[in-house]
Amino acid sequence: MKYKIICDPTYSAVDVDLDVGERIVAESGAMAWMTPNIQTKTSTRGGIMAGMKRKLLSGESFFQNTYQPQNAPGSITFAPGSAGDIVAHELAGGELLLEKGAYLASSERITCDSKWDGLRGFFNEGMFVLRVTGTGTLFFHAYGDIHPIDIDGEYVVDNGFAVAWEPTLTYQLTRARKIRSFLFSDQLLLHFSGQGRIWIQSRSPRALAAWVHPFRPVESKNSG
Amino acid sequence: MEIEVLGKGAFESALVHIEPGERFVSESGAMYRASANVDIDVTTKSRGSGGLLSGVKRLLARESFFFSTYSLRGGQSGEVGLAPTHQGEIFVIDVDPSTVWLCTGGSYLGSSETLKLDTKFQGLKGFVSGESLSFLEVAGSGKLLVNAFGRIVETEVEDAVTVDTGHVVAFEKTLQYTITKAGDSWLQSWLAGEGFVMNFTGHGRILTQSHNPSNFGAMLGKQLPPRKS
């Protein structure tokens, strides 16, 4: 499998060339264009329960697609929904924790498990994390630039900006301190400690969702 | 205090390096990363104009009610990273007592604590259009951080310039302006999708953004599921 990240860093997409017998797995909806001999298989990857767990808890789509060229080599290009960067991360039997919505594609021998990381006691929605293991290439994307930060000690990151991190880091959820008004909607922060790398994005999907809220059509009260 | 602009592509953010004793202000919630020794103080006041009323004015203008002030605990230096909502560039304006700047609510990212912030309303004209035509007036000495949806273009006004309101980031108070509809008539404007424009005359600088968040929001909003309120 050969790949090339194109149109980076603002509107990155990834071109993947596959030989006969090679396969790649991707988030449904990520396929942008491809040669006509690529066959698409829709599956729940790991059975119904694993698929459902992924959808309910991690917000990932129910189905991931597997792409394989027929009879001759083929090419396929994947593009994420948000503007931003793509990182191709090589895993060699290790582990990476990845925020939901950041997963784009992965080579065959990579497995994604959902892990519910609830915000016990907080009223905001939890942060959904995929635990990625295996050997091969993982493609993840972000809303914005992706900055890797090598932590040795402590660092604070807003909840909406953490994309991926190494399991050697531990984290705690805290609220912004010294809040003096009841009207303030809490800023949730992740307090990381230990030694390891974290990838952060420079924009927040939740901030964009909050901003676009008034532009959405209003649900009509007469709908049955 | 030093402001470092981060970003390799089209997404810029500000990393503000502060020393013990220094403080920096931003719209609440703009902080996305920080060294562990940063304290955040959230208030409804801004220096010089205060209290609940100015906060309410800001709320009516659909802007964030609150400002956050960042300072350091302990004796070490620290950093605060501020991120805008939209993709685009950021710009550092050096404000000195000889100029007063007006910036749109959505464009304000952060500022030195020494700057005085006050809200200015456009009154009825603003409400009728549905646009939030309110500005933050920034005066004093210090750095003002603004963000854009897209690229920032700086224009020195000589001849008269007309700017669509959705593209205004900030301008100097020395300029005069009127607010009108772009088209000949209301119907024409609705059909053509034209909005309100600001017609600037006089002398001064204007910062505009290449893209219009309202146009983008309208197109994106249509594709999202309906909301309950």
Add this chain to the structure above:
Amino acid sequence: MKFDISGNPSYGDLTIALAAGESVWSEGGAMSRMSSHLELKTKLVGGLLKSVVRRLVGGESLFISEYTAPRMAYVCLTPACPGCVLHREMTGDRFFLTAGSFLACTPGMNLEPRFGGLRAFFSGEGGFLIEVSGQGDLFYNAYGGVVEKEIKGEFVVDTGHVVAWEPTLSYTIGGMGGMKQTLFSGEGLVMRFTGHGKIILQTRHLSALAGWLRPYCM
């Protein structure tokens, strides 16, 4: 008329310099800044009924803003979605644009809205294409990065990623595979192009952005 495109590939915009008496046609709402003395008139292209239907259905309005300069003036135009602004010189040939891609053109060019068929309607693009023909300068936009591909044979593209194509290509619109594939694959509709010609592709589209953003919305 002189033009300048700056800001590609992230935030492309188009600046048109007009001499006295010259005009330019632009998509409504695209003006960011201009000389204050420019005159603005709204024109209907494609007939009143088609245009009203399109506007109500939420498609791109083919109400064109016509800017005329009584004396030398400039106007700066941007698309709603950030990305690349592209230019094509039309020399009496034809060119197809997807809805939302049109930005501006020399007045008098032929802009014919065409219904892409029922399937195109469900592709999320409103079902309309624009057939451009005539002489002059055409400016159109891509949301995101632009990739140009020379097709010789067959190629498959998710409909949202298509910006424009040459009329020497023919296409069908359909699902990815069987019913299950179409419903559950999460893929939108695809266009299968055949023939020889150029297609212009974009690396982002609005319904993909909406799909990605949905889980974060309340």
